[in-house]
Amino acid sequence: MNALAAPASAIAADLDLDLPLGADNLHLSYGRHAVLRGVDLHLPRGQVLGLIGRNGAGKSSLIGCLLGLLRPQGGQARLFGAPALALDDARKQCLGYVPQQPQSFGWMKVGQLMGYLAQLYPQWQRAHADALLKRWDLDPAQAIGKLSPGQAQRLAVVRALAPRPALLVLDEPASALDPVARRELLRDIVEQAIDNxxxxxxxxxxxxxxxxxxxxVAFLHEGRILLNQPLDELKSQTMRLFVPGAGAAQLPARLPGELARKPLADGALGLVVSRREGWQDLLQMEGIHADPLNLEDLFIEVAE
Incomplete structure (x- = not known):
């Protein structure tokens, strides 16, 4: 589902560009294993949302439900104001998608695929596609079936970026790329978000x-969105609290903004909190101290 930018005349009158993606109370299970447990997620225009979670946390399943590729057992996802499971062509044409394991027409050559897409979609940005192929060192004469995993992933990115879609969804798009290529991909994403x-x-x-x-940043953990905040706010407000045993006995079962609670030696507790209010009074208690957490530390603290 590499959807492309639509010509203005093809855009549906009811296309909601202010809220390209939204989901309410999504539930998904594979047999007895619950993957999504009431996920709510809303992505307004111009936002660049990083979805993090452990391997196997359900990120790809969530994306599948958001794009209408998987049918949840409960809840609904909407793209540009319409149910994700019943998208019209106008909405598909506003979407660019890079799956975790991209697939393409292996018998085609790279240049043939670009020409094929250009014929299908009048608004296909041929010059932009050519520039991306050159930047990513993809030979138009190369057979797609003989591309390395990294090259195949680069080609999928080109297919998604070339039409300058209104919504770009990337599922682990850099997993097969080397560090230099990852930086180039990130640069292209930022440029696209800023320029368009x-x-x-x-x-x-x-x-x-x-x-x-x-x-x-949104953190998917145990089937739920544990937090969804601006990155700068998250980094400035997330703290690790050490509470000695005497103070731990006085704590409520859960603090406002609490993300994780771990028992330590001698009855002490380690807490991770992500809000400014609701816990500062604890700092007046003897032996309690707070340390800031970066995003990687937060990920480790909560995911363990």
């Missing part, structure tokens, strides 16, 4: 990549 107001959902387990790109 593209809304981006970017899933990755590489925390440093997300920090370079994302304006907001």
């Amino acid at each position: 107001g593209t809304t981006v959902l970017f899933s990755s387990h590489i925390i440093s990549d997300l920090e370079r790109v994302a304006s907001h």
